[in-house]
Amino acid sequence: MLERKFRLVVIGVSSGGVQALKRLLGALPADFPLPLAIVQHISPDAGDGMARLLEEFCAIRVKEADEQERIVAGTAYLAPPNYHLQVERGGLLSLAADGYVSYARPSVDVLFESAAAAFGRTLIGVVLTGANADGARGLKKIKDAGGLAIVQDPADAFAREMPAAALAATGPDYLLPLADIAVTLLRLAAAAQPGKKVADV
Amino acid sequence: MDDESDRVEDVEARLLLEGIEQVYGYDFRDYADASIRRRLAHWLAESPFDTLSQAQSSLLRDSKIFLSLLSGLTVNVTEMFRDPPFFKALREQVVPFLKTYPFVKIWHAGCATGEEAYSMAILLNEEGMAGRYRMYATDIDEAVLATAAEGVVPLAEMQKFTRNYQNSGGTASFADYYTARYGRALLAADLKKSIVFAPHNLTADGEFGEMNLVLCRNVMIYFKPSLKERCLKLFDASLVPGGFLCLGMKESLERRAIGASYQELLPTLRIYRKRYA
Ligand SMILES: C[S@@+](CC[C@H](N)C(=O)[O-])C[C@H]1O[C@@H](n2cnc3c(N)ncnc32)[C@H](O)[C@@H]1O
Numbered sequence: 001m002l003e004r005k006f007r008l009v010v011i012g013v014s015s016g017g018v019q020a021l022k023r024l025l026g027a028l029p030a031d032f033p034l035p036l037a038i039v040q041h042i043s044p045d046a047g048d049g050m051a052r053l054l055e056e057f058c059a060i061r062v063k064e065a066d067e068q069e070r071i072v073a074g075t076a077y078l079a080p081p082n083y084h085l086q087v088e089r090g091g092l093l094s095l096a097a098d099g100y101v102s103y104a105r106p107s108v109d110v111l112f113e114s115a116a117a118a119f120g121r122t123l124i125g126v127v128l129t130g131a132n133a134d135g136a137r138g139l140k141k142i143k144d145a146g147g148l149a150i151v152q153d154p155a156d157a158f159a160r161e162m163p164a165a166a167l168a169a170t171g172p173d174y175l176l177p178l179a180d181i182a183v184t185l186l187r188l189a190a191a192a193q194p195g196k197k198v199a200d201v
Numbered sequence: 202m203d204d205e206s207d208r209v210e211d212v213e214a215r216l217l218l219e220g221i222e223q224v225y226g227y228d229f230r231d232y233a234d235a236s237i238r239r240r241l242a243h244w245l246a247e248s249p250f251d252t253l254s255q256a257q258s259s260l261l262r263d264s265k266i267f268l269s270l271l272s273g274l275t276v277n278v279t280e281m282f283r284d285p286p287f288f289k290a291l292r293e294q295v296v297p298f299l300k301t302y303p304f305v306k307i308w309h310a311g312c313a314t315g316e317e318a319y320s321m322a323i324l325l326n327e328e329g330m331a332g333r334y335r336m337y338a339t340d341i342d343e344a345v346l347a348t349a350a351e352g353v354v355p356l357a358e359m360q361k362f363t364r365n366y367q368n369s370g371g372t373a374s375f376a377d378y379y380t381a382r383y384g385r386a387l388l389a390a391d392l393k394k395s396i397v398f399a400p401h402n403l404t405a406d407g408e409f410g411e412m413n414l415v416l417c418r419n420v421m422i423y424f425k426p427s428l429k430e431r432c433l434k435l436f437d438a439s440l441v442p443g444g445f446l447c448l449g450m451k452e453s454l455e456r457r458a459i460g461a462s463y464q465e466l467l468p469t470l471r472i473y474r475k476r477y478a
Contacts, residue, residue, distance in 0.1 A: 067453075
């Protein structure tokens with residue numbers, strides 16, 4: 001199958017995340033045709049400052065996820081501090097106040113596993129910089145469910161452990177420096193739009 | 202395979218939840234899928250079974266095995282004075298209204314191991330309301346209720362709870378409220394004098410009459426919108442006019458049927474007051 005229609009991008013990022021998200025999300029145009037759900041490890045007491053900072057900086061919409069919010073294209077949803085973020089079938093977001101998973105809350109694995117089950121092969125998973133192994137198990141689930149995996153080249157990452165753990169868990173479709181991830185997402189997302197084809201996906 | 206088509210695991214989960222509802226009367230069918238799926242997978246991994254289909258006959262025939270799943274399906278994570286700004290607002294903005302009544306009734310729906318109810322007792326006693334309230338603290342999970350009734354919390358948590366207490370405007374020394382023993386903190390006995398712990402299932406059981414304050418925090422975030430609507434109706438039916446409804450920090454009455462009958466007391470703290478008319 002050459003032509004693929006993607007419907008959602010999920011991103012996991014930890015230390016070095018603010019800078020990485022600024023560069024990645026900042027490079028996406030306002031009419032980016034997919035929604036993005038993001039877990040950035042963040043202190044439990046942080047407010048929604050992170051979402052507001054990115055919203056100001058980016059052309060796409062950036063906001064903290066609300067419970068049972070419906071995802072729409074061109075919007076990035078950040079997990080709130082202290083809650084896990086999940087994607088439900090049919091494209092609703094849900095939150096969970098469970099304990100830590102993979103030593104984190106929000107946890108990248110929780111987001112990725114829920115999205116893999118709900119979106120299967122129409123999902124793109126991205127693991128960026130971070131100093132722990134959260135996201136590795138989830139990225140493997142995404143691959144197992146037929147989704148596409150992108151990992152930031154550990155050599156290019158502010159903290160290499162998280163992308164390195166993802167690499168050890170599964171073979172990604174793309175291993176890229178941060179600077180190339182936005183273009184790649186744009187190219188992949190273009191296939192989601194009728195009339196455009198991407199030959200090498 | 203079509204992306205929206207069911208994977209075998211989803212079919213198995215749905216059949217099992219259907220069976221559990223019919224055999225035990227616990228209805229998890231309207232819980233949000235992602236959390237339920239994760240918990241079923243977690244329980245399965247720790248069990249001797251390979252698949253949910255394989256586990257199904259044991260689960261439906263052996264209530265002991267079912268109970269192990271039941272506590273796996275409920276998330277009992279809680280804290281004393283969880284979200285200190287919320288408890289501060291309760292103390293400063295809600296208690297003054299409660300004090301105008303000779304006696305108030307409070308319902309904690311989904312109280313887990315009781316930390317929230319004990320926090321409330323501390324707060325009310327400090328504000329001079331000792332003896333003037335009754336609290337009903339309920340949960341679907343009887344195992345956590347037994348822990349709650351004991352009034353014991355892990356000692357390791359006390360540092361965090363103390364910080365929460367102080368940030369919520371606590372006026373006393375938190376250490377006076379418990380005794381440390383064998384790695385556990387035994388909460389002062391007089392705190393539970395006015396608390397009744399009882400089983401109550403939000404998917405099946407009825408309302409509590411004439412409540413002045415209902416708290417249901419971090420319970421309905423696990424529910425699908427339809428079940429959440431049903432629960433909100435239940436709380437609405439339980440509250441007196443002018444009564445207060447408190448939700449978790451990421452839950453709101455926005456776009457909910459009962460929303461129009463409530464006024465948000467303080468933005469972002471999820472404290473709502475039922476209108477009189
Ligand atoms: C995450 S805890 C919340 C505890 C506390 N309210 C707090 O915010 O810290 C959720 C609780 O809801 C309970 N629960 C789940 N489904 C329920 C139902 N149908 N009826 C009553 N309680 C339920 C669980 O057993 C669990 O103890």
